[in-house]
Amino acid sequence: MSESQSVTFVRAMLRKGSSVLGASPADEAPDPDSVPDWRYREDSADTLLMRAIRYSALGPIFYRVAAFPKVYIGFLVSNGSAGIVPVLSTTIVGMLLNVLAVWWVVRGRGIRAKTSGRLMYADLAVGVVLTTIVAATAPADIQPFAVDVAWTWMVGTVALWTLSFGLPAALALVIAAVPFRAFLTWIGGLPIDHPLAVSRSVGCMVALVVAMVTTAGILILLGVGTRFALGIGMRRGQRAERLRTQRVMHDSVLQTLEAMGLEAPDDDSAASERLAEMRATARAQAAELRRELLGPDAPSARGLAADLAEVATEMARDGLRTQLVAAETEQDYRLSHARRTAIRDAVREALRNTVKHAGTNQVVLRVEESEGGVAVIARDQGTGFSMLDRPPGFGISQSIMARLAEVGGRGTIDSQPGRGTRVTLWVPH
Numbered sequence: 001m002s003e004s005q006s007v008t009f010v011r012a013m014l015r016k017g018s019s020v021l022g023a024s025p026a027d028e029a030p031d032p033d034s035v036p037d038w039r040y041r042e043d044s045a046d047t048l049l050m051r052a053i054r055y056s057a058l059g060p061i062f063y064r065v066a067a068f069p070k071v072y073i074g075f076l077v078s079n080g081s082a083g084i085v086p087v088l089s090t091t092i093v094g095m096l097l098n099v100l101a102v103w104w105v106v107r108g109r110g111i112r113a114k115t116s117g118r119l120m121y122a123d124l125a126v127g128v129v130l131t132t133i134v135a136a137t138a139p140a141d142i143q144p145f146a147v148d149v150a151w152t153w154m155v156g157t158v159a160l161w162t163l164s165f166g167l168p169a170a171l172a173l174v175i176a177a178v179p180f181r182a183f184l185t186w187i188g189g190l191p192i193d194h195p196l197a198v199s200r201s202v203g204c205m206v207a208l209v210v211a212m213v214t215t216a217g218i219l220i221l222l223g224v225g226t227r228f229a230l231g232i233g234m235r236r237g238q239r240a241e242r243l244r245t246q247r248v249m250h251d252s253v254l255q256t257l258e259a260m261g262l263e264a265p266d267d268d269s270a271a272s273e274r275l276a277e278m279r280a281t282a283r284a285q286a287a288e289l290r291r292e293l294l295g296p297d298a299p300s301a302r303g304l305a306a307d308l309a310e311v312a313t314e315m316a317r318d319g320l321r322t323q324l325v326a327a328e329t330e331q332d333y334r335l336s337h338a339r340r341t342a343i344r345d346a347v348r349e350a351l352r353n354t355v356k357h358a359g360t361n362q363v364v365l366r367v368e369e370s371e372g373g374v375a376v377i378a379r380d381q382g383t384g385f386s387m388l389d390r391p392p393g394f395g396i397s398q399s400i401m402a403r404l405a406e407v408g409g410r411g412t413i414d415s416q417p418g419r420g421t422r423v424t425l426w427v428p429h
Helices: 003-016 042-046 048-079 084-107 113-137 140-165 167-187 195-261 271-294 304-316 337-358 394-405
Strands: 321-325 362-370 373-380 410-415 421-428
Touching: 003 167, 003 195, 048 084, 048 140, 048 195, 084 113, 084 140, 113 140, 113 167, 140 167, 140 195, 167 195, 304 321, 304 337, 304 362, 304 373, 337 362, 337 373, 337 394, 337 421, 394 410, 394 421
Parallel strands: 321 362
Antiparallel strands: 362 373, 373 421, 410 421
């Protein structure tokens, strides 16, 4: 995000409110290295950002829940039981309505932009009604203090308007509050220039301005922070997708091409059989590649042992004899589909490395419970290699290690020249 883009975005946030966060171009994906377009659309309430932005309303609502009893206690200390009925009633109603609002925001599914606007006007109407009732029913000598209690609602309203509609709308509301506060003094039976009424009215106006300015600062932090987080998330998502594509190419196309390029002693004498094998392998890999490009496999009811048996059968076509030591248990079915898929594909890559580098056609594959998860150990008695002389390539670092790390697992490789290789793959339940 460049400096000019940041300034433009902040101006848009202050002018239109949090609605600009959830809007994005309808005809193109936003560039993660720049600020996505913030043209407002009515259907933006259905986007992920707009569903998350509604939680910003919890700030003003929680303020009311905390401020109502605090202001009420201050009123009791200053005025005793005078005018306690309308003031206490307003405090109880205000707290109950805001507690219900908290529950609705947290548990609700979000609302569309038009509905959100109507709710803001309804919130303003509730504040007007509460303050008017208190101003009209409280005794004249303590009426300004009683209005202060009900005014807590209006402070929250200004904050909500700043978040929802932007700074100009909130400023207009603050300006409109000046004659409204004078009206409240008048219906309470006090002269508009009454010293106590004037001092309390000034305090109420200051509270509105503080709420507006504070919320504007929060709005800026919310907007800029959200956009930076969005850009980081998109870049990481693109990187993850590139890695997934590279794994698909490495684990299917590249492996098949390398297998086809290997020479066999009977290439000349059994050319037709070898050609048939290559075609069958190509068709199988084409089907696997198509499944990968279409997306993750649908969850199945079978366990990890069945998946590994299928991998062992697949590797048998390349001449690898796999002894699978596993028994399906209830723990086997506790693995999530993502973890079962990750460990299955990591095992496939480990067995392919055995075929290409171990110099043996036999491997033992054992499944066991370990450390609150499932471990799969692939052990061969092949040539082995030095971990220092042969750094891990893409197959080990990405198709095995990174794949398991993405689901909370890990992989270790223990190998020495002449002593074979042991690969341990682990995922938690």
